[in-house]
Amino acid sequence: MNRKRMLAYAAAVWVALLLILTAAEHGAAGSGIRTVWDAAWYSFATLSTAGYGDLVPVTPVGRIVGVLLMLMSVGVWAALIGIVWTTLRDRVLPGWRLAQAAGKPWYVFSERNEASEALAWDLAKQDKGSAAVFCSDGKASGRPEGASGLSVSMGIDELTASRFARKGPRILFLMNRDGWANASAAETLAAGGMTIYSRGEEATAVPGVHCFDPAVMCARQYWLRHPAGPEETVFLIIGDGERARALLLEGLTACCREPFHETRFRVSGDWADFRRMHPEINDDFQDAGRNADREELEKADRIILAAEDERANAEQATAITRAFPLHGTVHAATALPAACDGRFGLPEEIYTGELVMHQGLDRMAVALHRAYGERTGDRTPWETLSPFLKDSNRAAADHLLTKIRLLLPEEDVRRADASACRRAAERYAALSPEEKEKCLRNEHARWCLFHRIHNWRYAPARDNSRREHPCLTSFDSLSEADRDKDGTAWDMIGPLAKEAEL
Numbered sequence: 001m002n003r004k005r006m007l008a009y010a011a012a013v014w015v016a017l018l019l020i021l022t023a024a025e026h027g028a029a030g031s032g033i034r035t036v037w038d039a040a041w042y043s044f045a046t047l048s049t050a051g052y053g054d055l056v057p058v059t060p061v062g063r064i065v066g067v068l069l070m071l072m073s074v075g076v077w078a079a080l081i082g083i084v085w086t087t088l089r090d091r092v093l094p095g096w097r098l099a100q101a102a103g104k105p106w107y108v109f110s111e112r113n114e115a116s117e118a119l120a121w122d123l124a125k126q127d128k129g130s131a132a133v134f135c136s137d138g139k140a141s142g143r144p145e146g147a148s149g150l151s152v153s154m155g156i157d158e159l160t161a162s163r164f165a166r167k168g169p170r171i172l173f174l175m176n177r178d179g180w181a182n183a184s185a186a187e188t189l190a191a192g193g194m195t196i197y198s199r200g201e202e203a204t205a206v207p208g209v210h211c212f213d214p215a216v217m218c219a220r221q222y223w224l225r226h227p228a229g230p231e232e233t234v235f236l237i238i239g240d241g242e243r244a245r246a247l248l249l250e251g252l253t254a255c256c257r258e259p260f261h262e263t264r265f266r267v268s269g270d271w272a273d274f275r276r277m278h279p280e281i282n283d284d285f286q287d288a289g290r291n292a293d294r295e296e297l298e299k300a301d302r303i304i305l306a307a308e309d310e311r312a313n314a315e316q317a318t319a320i321t322r323a324f325p326l327h328g329t330v331h332a333a334t335a336l337p338a339a340c341d342g343r344f345g346l347p348e349e350i351y352t353g354e355l356v357m358h359q360g361l362d363r364m365a366v367a368l369h370r371a372y373g374e375r376t377g378d379r380t381p382w383e384t385l386s387p388f389l390k391d392s393n394r395a396a397a398d399h400l401l402t403k404i405r406l407l408l409p410e411e412d413v414r415r416a417d418a419s420a421c422r423r424a425a426e427r428y429a430a431l432s433p434e435e436k437e438k439c440l441r442n443e444h445a446r447w448c449l450f451h452r453i454h455n456w457r458y459a460p461a462r463d464n465s466r467r468e469h470p471c472l473t474s475f476d477s478l479s480e481a482d483r484d485k486d487g488t489a490w491d492m493i494g495p496l497a498k499e500a501e502l
Contacts, residue, residue, distance in 0.1 A: 014072075017065050018043060024061035031058045043069050106131040110156045110185065111175040115199075115214070119173065119351040126353055135159055156185065173356075174198045183209075197356055201242075210357070215242040217355040218333070218345045219250035220398065222304075225349075226331065226342060227401055228255040230409055233262050234328075236300035238292055238316070239307035240269030243333060243345070247306050249453055252284055253395050256446040259438055260406050266300070268292040269307075280452040297324050305332040310345070314338035363499045364397035365390065371492050375485060388454065395450050396489050403493060406442070418497040425494030436487070443486040444475045 018039045025033035032055045033039050042055040046069040057066045107123055109116040112134035120132035134151045156172070172194045174182035179200020186198045186209040196209045228235070228251075235251060237244050248265060255263045265285040275282050288296040297303060297320060305313040310333060317332040317340035332338050333345035353359055366382045372393075373379055382390070401416045404424040413420050428439065451472060459468030471482055478486075 014043065017068060021057065021062055021065040024059045024065070025057055028059050028062070031056075031062070033057060033062065042066075046070055105129070105171065106133055108133045108135065108156070108159060108170060108172045109175055110135050110173065110182075112151055113175060114347050115351050116173065116175040118347040119175075119353070119356060122348070122352045133159070157189065171195045172197070212356045213246070214350060215246040216250070217350045218243055219246035220254075221349055221355060222247060222331075222344050223250055223254040224398070224401065225344070225414070227405060227414070228257065228261075228263060229412075230261055230405075232301040232328075234264050234266060234299060234301050235304065236266045236268065236288060236292060236296060236302070237304045237306055238268045239305065239313075239333075240267070240271055240274070241306070241308040243308060244269065244306040245274055247304060248285060250398075252281070252453065253446055253450050254398055254402060256399065256449055257402065257406060257442065258445040259441055266292075266296065268296065278453060278455065280455050280457065281449070284449065284452070294324060298326060300326075301328040303328060303330045305330070305334075305340075307333070310334040310336060358394065360499070361394055361397055364400065364496055365393035367496060367499055368396050368489065368492055369393045371488050371495070372485065375488055392450060396446075397496075399446055399489070400493065400496060403439075403442075403490065406439075407493075416496075421493055421497035425497070428490055428493060436490075439490050440483055440486040441475045443489050444471075444478070444483075447486070448472055 018036055021033060021039040021042070022036050025031040025039070026035075033042055038055060042057070045055070046066065057063050105127060107120060107130060109120060109132065116134065120134075124130060124132060131150070135156045156174075172189065174185050174196065176182050176185075176199065179198070182198040182200050183206055186196050186206045189196060190206055190208050198206065198209050198211050199214065200211055201213050235255070237248055237251075244267070248267060251265060257263055266288040267285055268288040269290060271287060303320065303326070305317050307313050307316075313332040314334040314336040315338075317330050317334070317338040320326070321330055321339040329341040331342045331344060332340045334343055335346050354361070358365075369382055369385070385393075400421075401413070404413050404416055404420050405411075407424040407427045408420070411420075411423075428436070431439070448471075451467075451469060454467065456467040456469055456472060458470070458472040459466070460470055462469050471478060475483070475486075
């Protein structure tokens with residue numbers, strides 16, 4: 001029940017008691033309560049605990065009403081104190097703190113939950129002068145030292161329209177678990193001039209609003225932290241929800257190592273709908289049945305448990321590890337203790353400024369886009385690219401780690417940092433023409449796979465509306481100019497070292 005409704009009910013009860021008191025005392029011998037105004041004065045004296053004694057009910061009904069008013073006085077004072085405290089806590093103090101942050105960046109979150117807190121504290125580590133503002137009450141789950149965060153009892157539209165919101169840079173994060181609800185809110189707030197990030201699938205994106213998909217972020221973070229090793233060939237993904245599907249799509253391109261190493265993906269669960277939506281990649285992965293049997297489990301180099309139920313993943317990881325003599329590793333998407341080689345998908349790993357806002361990824365993607373433009377003569381600014389072309393450049397940037405690992409097989413490189421980029425660039429420059437051609441074939445295979453994931457097909461002439469492209473063919477069928485384009489991503493490994501340093 002909201003505060004306004006409670007006040008309305010309390011006022012109705014008070015008026016009813018006044019009418020009953022007046023009716024009972026009016027005309028009674030010795031009673032001074034003759035009118036409603038007399039009853040109101042008596043109620044104020046009683047509720048305030050002043051008790052002047054100038055008016056006293058004399059009838060049994062009147063005295064019962066008097067007792068009720070006495071009892072109500074405790075509730076009235078408690079309510080008044082609560083209202084004052086709530087106003088100070090949720091309005092005055094937050095307003096004062098926001099006013100103190102004028103001119104500094106502060107991040108507004110529509111919900112206070114585990115995901116929004118993880119993102120808020122990661123942003124706080126990057127920007128010590130910022131503040132996190134949550135448009136709902138809640139308890140912090142572990143605020144790091146130096147992080148500033150406060151909850152306000154305002155709707156997201158009310159807060160962003162307040163005078164405090166106009167004093168400094170604003171970045172708004174819509175964190176509802178329902179992506180369509182976020183999209184609806186984003187559509188309303190988009191005209192306010194704020195930078196908005198909306199949690200949900202790309203299909204729910206609103207023009208001018210950045211969209212981030214937790215399943216995609218989980219998959220991207222997983223393959224960056226657990227890249228495919230040279231000895232790993234068969235990857236078995238168990239699960240068929242959004243997270244499992246994102247792991248497959250991201251893994252297909254992130255682990256594309258043709259013609260250096262073979263990589264095969266097998267999936268367990270119900271993937272019929274997924275196959276219908278991605279007909280161009282049906283041959284790029286195989287079904288392992290609704291429930292992977294012993295043969296599937298034992299021949300996999302890596303088992304990835306990615307069901308939406310984290311408890312089920314933990315239980316299955318423990319059961320598989322105990323029951324079968326596995327030669328591969330087991331990874332589970334769970335925060336619960338599990339007998340496996342690695343857990344992933346934790347909120348503090350997924351909800352980071354880097355993954356939500358594409359901070360470092362976009363720097364590298366923009367650099368790659370410019371390099372492609374210099375080779376092809378295309379000067380289209382990054383800001384005007386379609387979402388598909390931006391994602392295409394991001395996928396190329398994400399494949400950087402795989403390229404470095406292919407160039408430096410003797411090293412177990414886990415991050416595409418500046419040092420690794422420089423070493424890989426030196427190795428690439430020293431390759432023979434035949435070895436460099438293998439690299440170009442790898443990039444072409446990755447590019448084709450990314451386009452097929454989005455249901456592009458081969459056609460002699462390019463037609464974006466029909467998703468047709470003449471380069472979706474074998475590497476040997478390409479012209480020299482088109483083959484040269486595939487070398488751009490490899491030539492850029494050295495220059496990207498500068499972006500990796502930031």
